[in-house]
Amino acid sequence: MAKLTSSHISFQELEDIIELLGKVSGFNLVGYSKSSLKRRVQRVLDLERMDIVDLKNAIVNVEGFRTYLMNEITVNVTEMFRDPFYYAALRTDVFPYLETFPRLKFWSAGCSSGEEVYSLAIMLTEARLYNRSFIYGTDVNSHVLEVAKKAIYPLKNFKLYTENYNATGSFRSLSDYYTAMYDAAIIHADIRKNMLFSQHNLATDYVFNEFQFISCRNVLIYFDLELQNRIFHLFYESLSEFGFLCLGTKETLFNHEIMAKFKVINKKFNIYQKIK
Amino acid sequence: MEKANEVVLVGGSAGSYTLITDMMAALPETFSPAIIIVIHRNPRFTTKIEDTLSTRLQKEVVQAADKAAILKGGIYFAAPGYHLLVEPDKTFSLDISERIHFSRPSIDVLFETAADVFLDRCTAFLLSGANQDGTDGIRQLQRMGAKVIVQSPTEASISTMPKHAIEASERVDIYSNRQILSYFRNLK
Numbered sequence: 144m145a146k147l148t149s150s151h152i153s154f155q156e157l158e159d160i161i162e163l164l165g166k167v168s169g170f171n172l173v174g175y176s177k178s179s180l181k182r183r184v185q186r187v188l189d190l191e192r193m194d195i196v197d198l199k200n201a202i203v204n205v206e207g208f209r210t211y212l213m214n215e216i217t218v219n220v221t222e223m224f225r226d227p228f229y230y231a232a233l234r235t236d237v238f239p240y241l242e243t244f245p246r247l248k249f250w251s252a253g254c255s256s257g258e259e260v261y262s263l264a265i266m267l268t269e270a271r272l273y274n275r276s277f278i279y280g281t282d283v284n285s286h287v288l289e290v291a292k293k294a295i296y297p298l299k300n301f302k303l304y305t306e307n308y309n310a311t312g313s314f315r316s317l318s319d320y321y322t323a324m325y326d327a328a329i330i331h332a333d334i335r336k337n338m339l340f341s342q343h344n345l346a347t348d349y350v351f352n353e354f355q356f357i358s359c360r361n362v363l364i365y366f367d368l369e370l371q372n373r374i375f376h377l378f379y380e381s382l383s384e385f386g387f388l389c390l391g392t393k394e395t396l397f398n399h400e401i402m403a404k405f406k407v408i409n410k411k412f413n414i415y416q417k418i419k
Numbered sequence: 420m421e422k423a424n425e426v427v428l429v430g431g432s433a434g435s436y437t438l439i440t441d442m443m444a445a446l447p448e449t450f451s452p453a454i455i456i457v458i459h460r461n462p463r464f465t466t467k468i469e470d471t472l473s474t475r476l477q478k479e480v481v482q483a484a485d486k487a488a489i490l491k492g493g494i495y496f497a498a499p500g501y502h503l504l505v506e507p508d509k510t511f512s513l514d515i516s517e518r519i520h521f522s523r524p525s526i527d528v529l530f531e532t533a534a535d536v537f538l539d540r541c542t543a544f545l546l547s548g549a550n551q552d553g554t555d556g557i558r559q560l561q562r563m564g565a566k567v568i569v570q571s572p573t574e575a576s577i578s579t580m581p582k583h584a585i586e587a588s589e590r591v592d593i594y595s596n597r598q599i600l601s602y603f604r605n606l607k
């Protein structure tokens with residue numbers, strides 16, 4: 144497959160592609176980490192057996208190609224209950240606090256195909272908070288959002304998801320929340336009920352609601368510090384007083400001035416609370 | 420602290436752990452390249468190689484953090500569960516995309532991205548392992564003029580990985596463990 148590639152893209156060519164995409168579409172890749180982006184673009188070239196000239200041509204002239212390209216460039220790898228101890232930390236460090244709010248709004252930013260959103264809904268159900276909750280799952284990638292809305296996943300993934308779920312210390316069984324049909328699993332309607340998936344681009348879009356809880360996990364690693372900074376301000380503006388911000392295990396607020404407006408709730412899992 | 424002008428890369432899998440710790444123990448007090456290591460480990464067992472080595476060597480050995488600068492004389496390990504990439508401004512970035520050769524972190528990803536940035540100011544070591552990770556990375560390193568050294572398959576605990584690399588590319592140097600250790604002892 145990849146071995147038949149004819150052309151290797153350079154950083155300069157990558158810059159040209161970013162500029163071109165910015166000019167002809169709303170997709171802004173300026174703040175993305177360059178090396179990972181370059182690998183993703185190279186992957187599309189290899190898949191499509193294109194060279195850089197073909198790629199530019201397709202970006203400008205081929206109907207639907209820009210959306211396809213964005214969907215291929217973004218890294219959507221995800222799982223249910225990824226980092227089980229993070230979910231355990233939500234239960235012990237965050238949920239007791241959330242109980243004091245009469246209505247709860249959650250935002251999972253960069254939710255990919257929805258596994259993180261359903262995991263959160265299950266945790267909220269078990270904490271008896273889900274009935275007063277509403278979760279917004281957003282992503283820039285239109286394809287993964289379609290998958291998220293369907294709530295149907297390959298059954299073979301559920302061995303790992305079950306291990307993850309059990310490691311969170313939950314007292315139930317993950318199979319209480321899905322029905323297996325042939326080689327697929329569909330998430331139950333009572334877990335799917337209070338949520339909405341929609342497109343939102345963290346690099347270019349703005350505040351759209353006020354939340355008590357925002358999680359943005361394994362998304363910020365794809366961005367440079369400047370774009371991270373923009374997004375942290377967006378999150379800050381989107382959080383209610385004493386709202387929570389949860390990042391991935393390798394993502395931190397500590398490199399940013401805005402840290403001063405947050406309190407660390409869990410250092411290992413990068414859970415913060417807005418205090419000013 | 421200044422950013423590194425030169426890097427030494429190390430890729431190891433099953434059977435490479437002891438040699439890697441010996442390599443780090445052989446290092447002199449000061450040296451100018453940054454040393455960046457990918458060793459495959461199970462993310463579920465959070466073996467703290469960094470902490471163990473820091474204590475044993477009385478040197479700072481860290482997990483490469485996302486967006487951190489690659490500094491002269493730094494010793495960095497790739498975080499389990501994430502690919503480790505080198506950015507053009509000589510910083511690290513992490514990536515959680517698909518496993519490559521069943522591995523994340525992948526040696527190929529580190530080698531390829533470091534080659535694109537540090538060009539011929541790169542020396543790479545590929546050690547014992549049971550898969551084929553590293554071979555593609557070596558090709559890219561060689562394209563960019565970097566020096567590539569493979570652990571002698573006769574000395575590697577598991578020879579699949581070094582053998583695969585040697586078969587796939589000419590121009591790799593094959594070192595015995597003694598030669599590898601002496602390289603690190605004499606690093607300036």
Ligand SMILES: C[S@@+](CC[C@H](N)C(=O)[O-])C[C@H]1O[C@@H](n2cnc3c(N)ncnc32)[C@H](O)[C@@H]1O
Nearest residue numbers: 217219221253255282283284344345346360361
């Ligand atoms: C690795 S996934 C993380 C999924 C999930 N949060 C997790 O931790 O498992 C990263 C997601 O970020 C999304 N993403 C990338 N750029 C984005 C942007 N500018 N705005 C919103 N989402 C973005 C990708 O489409 C992808 O689905």
